[in-house]
Amino acid sequence: LGGFPITSDRPNIITVERGRSAVLPCQPPTGVPDPETYWTDNSNIGDQFGFLVSNARIQQDYYGRLYFLNVLDEDEQRQYICNVFSKKLNVIRRGQLTQIKVIKTDASLWKPKRLWSSEANKVFLRGYKMTLKCIFGGLPTPQVIWRKLNTTGSGFPDRRSSLTMEKQELTISDLTFEDYGVYECRGTNELGAEVFSINVRIEAQPYWKVKPKDVHVTEGETVEFVCDAEAKPPPGPVQWFRNGIPLLDPSVPRNPRRKVIKNRLVLQNVTKLDTAVYQCNVTNIHGYQFSNFFINVISEPPEIQKGPETLLRVVEGADVTLQCETFGAPTPKVYWYKRDQVITGG
Missing domain, CATH: 2.60.40.10 (Immunoglobulins)
Known part of the structure; x- marks a missing residue:
């Protein structure tokens, strides 16, 4: 300090x-x-x-x-x-x-005059707090009245707005885009009034509409990640990273099965080599949103965990079910044989 x-x-x-x-x-x-x-x-x-x-x-x-x-x-x-x-x-x-x-002169009464106020044009961010203030001199001491133009009543949200500092300061919390507009402060006493208008714009740093999620997939599948954020002013193009390195960096191996389509990252026919941590970043002049997510490509050889019994005794003409529980990634295909002849598959 x-x-x-x-x-x-x-x-x-x-x-x-x-x-x-x-x-x-x-x-x-x-x-x-x-x-x-x-x-x-x-x-x-x-x-x-x-x-x-x-x-x-x-x-x-x-x-x-x-x-x-x-x-x-x-x-x-x-x-x-x-x-x-x-x-x-x-x-x-x-x-x-x-x-x-x-x-010690005789004090003369005078109508309100603006001594100081917030700037005539103000920008605040969505979700944050807005404070506006007007100070009027005068004798008698002026009162300050606030209103938002082109609205009914005062135009202020009841639960999010308050007047402090002897009503000279207007505060609105948790701002929304609907809070934009022209706010008017009026200093008034018995001799007259002075009015000052403040034009308020509400902008926003990026916020998520769709945030990418971690996925576990098997080889051969196609995976799509969506990194969709809104902001005001609008954000620039989505930046994509693999293991913290920009995808466009020469050190990141080229992959013809990997495609970037605006705010989507697509990996086709994935293999074990595609297992990695990815990131996306969305930025505008007010800030950014950054997300980590991973793709885990699972590859396990086929395994019969529970096969049919070696011998089944059944009544002639009755139905019989032969069980074959398998595990593997990708999901194994099951084929049945009778006397070395394939009788079904799938």
Whole structure:
């Protein structure tokens, strides 16, 4: 986890007129995985910076900046500090102190104005979570109303959607392709409203429609493997491997009985030499799906496990059944003889 830029020990002073909006900057360090960024103040006993700063009038964007939708006199009674926390390392880094100086002018009411929002065009992945946020300044403090255009009601799925951060943030989980569309946030107070629209596209990393399975076959059979995945944008051609090596690699022996037809791998008239582990890979710009599967070609010589009895005594005119149980791979053909003459087969 990196550190904040080297700054002065003295607080950074931001001057703003009473009732107007203010932005407290923050340059959070990066880390792997991304650390959590949040603001605290020293409003608790002992001047320790332990109180989280977030309410209907004070909000944070996704880059760490803190927004005062309208400044009150009480805001200059505290000092604020930007923090980052790495859960993996269990380490906290703190930035420079920031203090607001309020110019005591008569506060004028003003209608909502967008201070920050998610980008106007956003792409999210199927199955993942979507978060959109709009921050509006104004006096009185604006309320935020969300809706999805060209739908009935709010247009949000009841069980998968929620509004947080004083309704300034919309979250939809387990995204489907039907969640695409235009989402509108409206900041409103008694003086008016401002509207911002966000166009959302839902794309997807590859996901299986048909996944190849392991097979056990006997010599002479034909085997077909299907590696079928969908994605948005569509995936590229299926990549095939044998024992981890691309089929097109010169080190993989050519096999005229092996054919690749788009998303299908066909092995005709298999022999013991075709026993191997195969792989297929499907990729687009968002990710990939990779599968291992094997073909086990069984070859066992014919064996009579249970033949007919040497002597059977039957009544003249009665039916008789002679038993011959065999095993082998491929399945053996059975022939019956009488006095060295073949009388049937199969």
